[in-house]
Amino acid sequence: MSHTPGPWYVATKQDCDEEGHCGESVYDRGSGVLAVIDGEPETIATPWLEADAHLIAAATDMLAMLEELRECAYCWCDYEVPLGIVERLDEVIRKARDEE
Structure with missing residues (x-):
């Protein structure tokens, strides 16, 4: 298997970097953050960011x-x-x- 084993889940809060770019995060219970679905500060409320995170979390x-x-x-x-x-x-x- 070449990917991190599941289950994966979507974080309950968004992760932001030091520049203010935030996004929904997908986590693995063992190793931590697998992916952050990036969003610009002005577009952080866009519904597809969370939808993308849930799709990624369901991938495994x-x-x-x-x-x-x-x-x-x-x-x-x-x-x-x-x-x-x-x-x-x-x-x-x-x-x-x-x-x-």
């Missing part, structure tokens, strides 16, 4: 679910699987693992 769970679905694909009948879904699962899993 989403990857695990995609890997589980991919494993289940071996048991699916050709008639039960949407056309091309296995290839799309493989593609997005490789992208998440930086194996492209």
